[in-house]
Amino acid sequence: MACNVAEEVLVVGSVALDTVHTPYGECTDGLGGSATFFAAAASFFAPVRVVGVVGEDFPMDQLRFLRARSVDLTGLQIARGRTFRWIGHYGTDPNARRTLDTQLNVFADFRPVLPEAYRDTAYVFLANIDPALQLEVLHQMRSPNVVACDTMNFWIEGAPGVVMDVLRSVQIVILNDAEVRQLADDPHLIRAARKVLDMGPEVVVVKKGEHGAFMVSSDRFFTVPAFPTESVVDPTGAGDTFAGGFMGYLARTGSLEEGMLRRAMVYGSAVASFAVEQFSVERLKTLTYSEIVERCRMFRKMTAFEEEEG
Amino acid sequence: MACNVAEEVLVVGSVALDTVHTPYGECTDGLGGSATFFAAAASFFAPVRVVGVVGEDFPMDQLRFLRARSVDLTGLQIARGRTFRWIGHYGTDPNARRTLDTQLNVFADFRPVLPEAYRDTAYVFLANIDPALQLEVLHQMRSPNVVACDTMNFWIEGAPGVVMDVLRSVQIVILNDAEVRQLADDPHLIRAARKVLDMGPEVVVVKKGEHGAFMVSSDRFFTVPAFPTESVVDPTGAGDTFAGGFMGYLARTGSLEEGMLRRAMVYGSAVASFAVEQFSVERLKTLTYSEIVERCRMFRKMTAFEEEEG
Numbered sequence: 001m002a003c004n005v006a007e008e009v010l011v012v013g014s015v016a017l018d019t020v021h022t023p024y025g026e027c028t029d030g031l032g033g034s035a036t037f038f039a040a041a042a043s044f045f046a047p048v049r050v051v052g053v054v055g056e057d058f059p060m061d062q063l064r065f066l067r068a069r070s071v072d073l074t075g076l077q078i079a080r081g082r083t084f085r086w087i088g089h090y091g092t093d094p095n096a097r098r099t100l101d102t103q104l105n106v107f108a109d110f111r112p113v114l115p116e117a118y119r120d121t122a123y124v125f126l127a128n129i130d131p132a133l134q135l136e137v138l139h140q141m142r143s144p145n146v147v148a149c150d151t152m153n154f155w156i157e158g159a160p161g162v163v164m165d166v167l168r169s170v171q172i173v174i175l176n177d178a179e180v181r182q183l184a185d186d187p188h189l190i191r192a193a194r195k196v197l198d199m200g201p202e203v204v205v206v207k208k209g210e211h212g213a214f215m216v217s218s219d220r221f222f223t224v225p226a227f228p229t230e231s232v233v234d235p236t237g238a239g240d241t242f243a244g245g246f247m248g249y250l251a252r253t254g255s256l257e258e259g260m261l262r263r264a265m266v267y268g269s270a271v272a273s274f275a276v277e278q279f280s281v282e283r284l285k286t287l288t289y290s291e292i293v294e295r296c297r298m299f300r301k302m303t304a305f306e307e308e309e310g
Numbered sequence: 311m312a313c314n315v316a317e318e319v320l321v322v323g324s325v326a327l328d329t330v331h332t333p334y335g336e337c338t339d340g341l342g343g344s345a346t347f348f349a350a351a352a353s354f355f356a357p358v359r360v361v362g363v364v365g366e367d368f369p370m371d372q373l374r375f376l377r378a379r380s381v382d383l384t385g386l387q388i389a390r391g392r393t394f395r396w397i398g399h400y401g402t403d404p405n406a407r408r409t410l411d412t413q414l415n416v417f418a419d420f421r422p423v424l425p426e427a428y429r430d431t432a433y434v435f436l437a438n439i440d441p442a443l444q445l446e447v448l449h450q451m452r453s454p455n456v457v458a459c460d461t462m463n464f465w466i467e468g469a470p471g472v473v474m475d476v477l478r479s480v481q482i483v484i485l486n487d488a489e490v491r492q493l494a495d496d497p498h499l500i501r502a503a504r505k506v507l508d509m510g511p512e513v514v515v516v517k518k519g520e521h522g523a524f525m526v527s528s529d530r531f532f533t534v535p536a537f538p539t540e541s542v543v544d545p546t547g548a549g550d551t552f553a554g555g556f557m558g559y560l561a562r563t564g565s566l567e568e569g570m571l572r573r574a575m576v577y578g579s580a581v582a583s584f585a586v587e588q589f590s591v592e593r594l595k596t597l598t599y600s601e602i603v604e605r606c607r608m609f610r611k612m613t614a615f616e617e618e619e620g
Contacts, residue, residue, distance in 0.1 A: 093497035187403035189520065190538040210499065211521040214535070221612045225533040228500040228524070262615040296617060302531045303613050305572040307606060 006046035006252040007145065011038045012112050012137050013127025013240070015052040015076065016084040020279060021100075023092055024233045030280030031062045032086065034127035034150070037237035040284040041244025041271045042125075043069040044292060046251035049118050051075035051137070055083035055106045065285045074115050079106040090235065095209050097235070114140040123251040125243060126170070128152045131162040138169055146256065148172035148247055150239075156182050168200035171256070174243045176207045190216075203261065205246065207239050215265055220258055224265045225303065227273030227295065234279045238272045241284070245271035245292075263296075270295040316356035316562040317455065321348045322422050322447050323437025323550070325362040325386065326394040330589060331410075333402055334543045340590030341372045342396065344437035344460070347547035350594040351554025351581045352435075353379040354602060356561035359428050361385035361447070365393035365416045375595045384425050389416040400545065405519050407545070424450040433561040435553060436480070438462045441472040448479055456566065458482035458557055460549075466492050478510035481566070484553045486517045500526075513571065515556065517549050525575055530568055534575045535613065537583030537605065544589045548582045551594070555581035555602075573606075580605040 011034075018032030035052045042048045049072040054060075056078065063073060084107035087100040112133055119142050126134040126149040134149060141147075147170040155163050156179065163183070167173060173196060177189055183199075184192035189206065193216045196204045207213045212225040246268035253260045270292050277283045321344075328342030345362045352358045359382040364370075366388065373383060394417035397410040422443055429452050436444040436459040444459060451457075457480040465473050466489065473493070477483060483506060487499055493509075494502035499516065503526045506514045517523045522535040556578035563570045580602050587593045 091497075187401075188540065188542070191540045194540070208521065211518065212533075212535075214538070216538075221538050222615070223522075223535040223538075223612055224615075225522075225524070225535070228526075228531050228533075230498065230501045230504070232498065259616060263618065266615055293618070300615070300617055302533055305532070305534075305576055305610070306569060307610055308573065308603070 004252070004254060007122035007254055008047045008049060009042050009123040009125065009247055009251045010049045010051065010114075010118055010121035011035045011042070011125045011127060011244070012051040012134070013038060013125075013129060014084055014107055015050075015054050015058070016086055016107075017058070018236055018280065019085070019087040020090070020234055020236055021088070022090040022234055025279075027234065027279035029085075032237060032280060033084065034237075034240040036066075036281060037240035037275065037284070038125060038127060038244035038247075039066055039071050040281050041241040041268075041275070042248030042251070043071050044245070044271065044287070044289055045248030045267070046123070048072065048248070049075060049121055051112045051114060051118065053077040053079050053106050053110045055079060055081045058083045065281075075113075075118055077113070079109070081106045088236065095235075112137050112140075122146070123247055124148070125247050126150065126166070127240060127243070128155075131155050131159055131166045134166045135162065135169070146171050146247075146250060148174055148243070150174050150243065151183075152179060153182055164199060167196070170201050172203045172205065173201045174205040174207065174246065176209070176239060180204070180206050203256075205265070207242055209235070209238070213242065213265060213269060215261060217258075217261075222258075222262050222265060224269050224299065227269065227299065228302070229273055229277065232276045235276050237281070238276050241275040242268040242272040244268070266296050266299050267292065270299060314562070314564060317432035317564055318357045318359060319352050319433040319435065319557050319561045320359045320361065320424075320428055320431035321345045321352070321435045321437060321554070322361040322444070323348060323435075323439060324394055324417055325360075325364050325368070326396055326417075327368070328546055328590065329395070329397040330400070330544055330546055331398070332400045332544055335589075337544065337589035339395070342547060342590060343394065344547075344550040346376075346591060347550035347585065347594075348435060348437060348554035348557075349376055349381050350591050351551040351578075351585070352558030352561070353381050354555070354581065354597070354599055355558030355577070356433070358382065358558070359385060359431055361422045361424060361428065363387040363389050363416050363420045365389060365391045368393045375591075385423070385428055387423070389419070391416045398546065405545075422447050422450075432456070433557055434458070435557050436460065436476070437550060437553070438465075441465050441469055441476045444476045445472070445479070456481050456557075456560060458484055458553070460484050460553065461493075462489060463492055474509060477506070480511050482513045482515065483511045484515040484517065484549075484556065486519070486549060490514070490516050513566075515575070517552055519545070519548070523552065523575060523579060525571060527568075527571075532568075532572050532575060534579050534609065537579065537609065538612070539583055539587065542586045545586050547591070548586050551585040552578040552582040554578070576606050576609050577602065580609060
């Protein structure tokens with residue numbers, strides 16, 4: 001018998017209300033934000049702690065499903081003003097997304113403050129926020145085992161030096177393909193990912209939307225496809241859901257061994273493939289752990305081949 | 311002991327002289343064309359027969375390496391006039407290619423005529439030519455075991471009905487992502503591939519360049535990544551090289567069983583990953599079978615993961 005208690009996972013990021021228009025319909029003020037999707041996904045694997053901010057208008061009852069899964073929300077500040085809102089549009093091509101409006105509201109003045117109990121968390125995910133704030137979070141941590149981070153074009157352009165400081169402070173970077181190309185200033189994605197590896201982290205995970213994701217470390221390469229779902233209703237949050245499944249799985253196993261990292265990639269992809277089936281976090285509310293395991297089995301079926309003998 | 315004699319593979323397509331500009335340099339009047347890349351790749355696995363046309367200016371000695379690998383060129387016509395020429399440019403992004411000039415020359419009046427000995431070939435690949443000519447080829451065949459075809463946007467737009475006739479006459483379609491989306495009139499690639507499946511073929515293979523390839527059949531899905539090479543010198547011909555490796559492998563095994571189709575996808579990807587390392591067919595000239603097998607092993611290493619127990 002092998003026993004293992006999952007480590008805790010801390011996420012610092014946005015909690016938002018998203019209004020999304022797609023060819024399948026629209027969703028107004030749906031629960032969104034990087035920390036929300038991450039927490040919902042990670043909670044299948046490990047206890048999760050959230051640091052973020054919402055406004056006084058935020059419908060707190062929408063977070064009940066997270067509390068029911070033991071997500072600790074004591075680090076979620078309620079600030080005077082309105083909640084961060086994003087309005088976006090997807091056409092028939094789910095990969096092409098247009099931002100119609102971004103209202104930062106209380107998120108503009110967000111300063112992450114970690115409750116005392118959070119400071120010992122073993123696994124940390126710094127979602128896409130100002131890299132200066134990402135560093136502030138790290139300064140409040142005692143000695144995390146594993147820190148992973150995300151970032152975006154806005155910070156890569158506006159604060160490249162601070163982004164570099166963050167990259168030197170983390171073990172894992174989880175970015176999308178465009179961000180990796182921009183960060184490395186190289187259109188060749190594999191080469192770009194290796195350049196990001198040279199910036200500090202031990203592992204670089206590159207998310208490619210419908211093309212799946214890959215992971216590079218000093219001497220290893222691993223790739224996982226996206227699940228070939230035909231029903232992409234709302235791709236919003238897929239990347240953060242992937243990160244949540246990935247980090248949650250790592251926290252559950254307590255290992256950064258290659259085999260575990262690979263499984264974490266598959267679990268992250270599996271959870272993300274469910275998230276896009278419905279608007280907002282709706283599908284993540286009804287999702288079960290056995291559905292995730294079954295989908296991981298399907299990932300194996302669609303990638304496995306036998307080498308020829310002899 | 312299991313013995314198996316490879317079946318023959320017939321390819322009908324272009325033989326061209328390509329002038330290619332890339333950030334790594336340029337290559338003038340290099341050997342190119344779909345039939346050339348296909349034949350070079352397939353010849354590692356099975357005997358190959360070529361039907362195509364070149365002009366009087368064609369440097370026939372450039373085909374010596376194919377003859378040395380038992381590629382039968384008796385179906386290669388030499389017509390009055392100049393050989394088909396293509397001039398293209400790749401920027402720092404190997405996926406973005408620009409055609410600077412296309413001179414069809416003798417290829418404009420090409421009518422495929424199969425030498426009598428070719429008419430019994432078991433495996434046929436109809437490379438990207440006028441779909442009316444693809445049908446003419448099939449009418450000259452006696453009873454091929456497996457027919458695969460390619461096509462392109464020009465024919466999908468200009469002769470959709472004839473393309474449909476071709477799709478109803480083949481078992482396997484090998485297209486790139488843009489062609490599949492266009493043919494199905496659906497931006498969602500997986501759904502589009504399934505729609506192409508409904509047009510007649512039993513297997514649809516979708517090539518996605520740096521994102522690899524996937525294959526759908528009635529109830530199966532298989533995906534293979536591109537090899538994460540950092541040295542893409544010249545992507546020209548990668549798709550036809552893939553098709554050559556794929557069909558060549560199938561011809562060698564004589565089976566369309568799922569496991570064989572999967573290996574064929576991996577072999578095709580492996581050979582294509584070598585082809586792009588040098589201009590024109592240069593890398594395919596020096597490539598060895600054991601290099602291909604070793605690369606297939608690497609494909610397995612970069613996609614394999616263990617499912618969790620219990």
